[in-house]
Amino acid sequence: MSLFDDDFYSTKVSKRAARESKKRDFVFPYRSGVRKWSNVRIAFVSSITSAVAATLLFGVVFGGGGGTGNGAGTVATAGGVQAIDPLERPIQASAKVRPAVVSVINQQMFALGIGNGEALPEGSEEKGTLREVGVGSGVIISKKDGKAIIITNYHVIDQAHTVTVVLMSGEAREARVVGKDQITDLAVLEIDGKDIDVVAEIGDSSALRPAEYIIAIGNPLGLGESVTTGSVSKIKQIVPVSLNQDGVYDWEQEVIQIDASINQGNSGGPLIDLNGRVVGINSMKIADLGVEGIGFAIPINLAMPIVESLIKLGHVPRPYLGVYTMDLEQYWEQQGFADAGEGELPDAEGGATEEDAEGVTEGALPELKLPDEIYDGVIVLEAVGPAKDAGLLFNDVIVKLDRQSIASTMDLRKYLYGQKKIGDEIEISFYRDGELKVTHFKLGEKEEEE
Structure with a gap:
């Protein structure tokens, strides 16, 4: 006989104890208000729970947030949470803003005469012929008192005798120049707001990060709507500019450097994030032999104080x-x-x-x-x-x-x-x-x- 003969201390288990234990393992888990689980069952249930939690967490993190309704995350459904394919985010973001993007046509007055004639100075009362000299882009940012307000670039409407805005529907409307500022290359236009239901949402350019995915929308070469994608190369780049286009740098512009294509005609269009919010105004690119993927946009946080001044005063007091x-x-x-x-x-x-x-x-x-x-x-x-x-x-x-x-x-x-x-x-x-x-x-x- 061993020193310890009871079941508790013995290394051997009696047949009776084994049978009782086996019975308890297969009894319904609730007995007298006490729930008893086997080790196998506990491990199985824990595995299932962990798998479900991991699936939900993956959908929230990589779907970009839960049920915000902005097309940038997960969508709440009756049966739970359904993750959106990340590849859908650029599509939904651009679809959110595109109705607010317009073409901006610069028309100037040319003197009558043989050949093409010379462009008359802005504000000239001399008779001439009106010609289209440039096409850019703009974005509708607000609608008030029956008027829609549009941001574009100064150089898009510079020297214009008249400015025409073309909506996404193809309808052309005459625009009034509310104000323009050469230093920051920004201008504000106003058009009749009838039937305009979509205005762009303003984002936060200070929240951008290097390598963040962005989308540039505009009207390159006057060929119609264009959407180009890329990433943020540098959130703050200082670029010297020649205000008089005479080769002498007389100002410095703080811009966002991006690798999304900004073609001729994209100027003035919005740069947006994956939430469909405007984070910049497409402004310029480096056009040189062997240089590709270097474009610049004016940060929206710097642009909006200028825009507000142009709306309120028609100019930027300095x-x-x-x-x-x-x-x-x-x-x-x-x-x-x-x-x-x-x-x-x-x-x-x-x-x-x-x-x-x-x-x-x-x-x-x-x-x-x-x-x-x-x-x-x-x-x-x-x-x-x-x-x-x-x-x-x-x-x-x-x-x-x-x-x-x-x-x-x-x-x-x-x-x-x-x-x-x-x-x-x-x-x-x-x-x-x-x-x-x-x-x-x-x-x-x-x-x-x-």
Whole structure:
């Protein structure tokens, strides 16, 4: 006999105990209010439960959220939750916005005469013939008091005599330019809102992440609706631009860099996320040999304050210095052309702080007297408004604003628009006939770009 003879301690189980145990294993799980499960059953039920939980979690995570109704997640059904195929998300997102995307046609007046004639200046009352000179895109962002409001690019409607908007249905409507801003390349149009039921939802461009999937919608080459897809290459890219299209960079634009195609005519159309929300306004691309997949869009978070100002005031109020300028660096380059005997010199219309210089004789350059160590600054070609009242003259060379060095027109603009406000006092350091001078005056208001 072993030391321990009872069933509890024995390594052997009696036949009676084995039979009783086997009976209990196959008894209905509820007895006297107590539920008893075998190890096999517990493992089986746990496996089933885990599988169901994993399936539901996969649908929520990879379906993009549960039952939001925005086409970007899972759809709630009577029987539970059904996951949407991720490949359907771009289709649903574009379908949500496309009815709000329009074509924008720029029509300009041309002088009557033999051949094609010359385009008449914007606002000219001279008789001529109306011609279509460009096609871009736009997106309807709101509808109020029977009018639909559209965002597009400044360069899409620049110099237009009339602007026509074509809806997705093919109907053409005349548009009124509410306001435009060359600095940010944005413009706002207004059309009759009859039968327009869809407006685009504004998203949050600050929430974008590199490699996030995006969709660009527009009207390339005037061929009709176009949808291109890609991803965010860089959420914040600084791109130098030439506002006057003269090859001189006089402003910097903060943009979203994308690899979705932005063809001619896509400008002004919306850049959207997979929720169908507008996160940017398609603006430009790098068009160079061997360069593909580099496009840019204006972040919607930067665009909307400009748009709101254009709707409210018709322009974007900015501090106004009142000078026509040319970069000193450009002057030295032109002097080099002259010394090399390259023939007629380029126009001295390089960068302009608020306006383009128009009164400079073609081929002529101002003769400057500067200390040998001065290489950077901006030359005053003409002073108007506050600058004229403060005594600035032709040939003065501005080198500092508020004791901060200014090397170019771009620096001058960035400092004025980024650091100063209308009515602020500013200190100008400049050279006149080789002598450093300082003056102070209050900045005026620049109502619109001329």
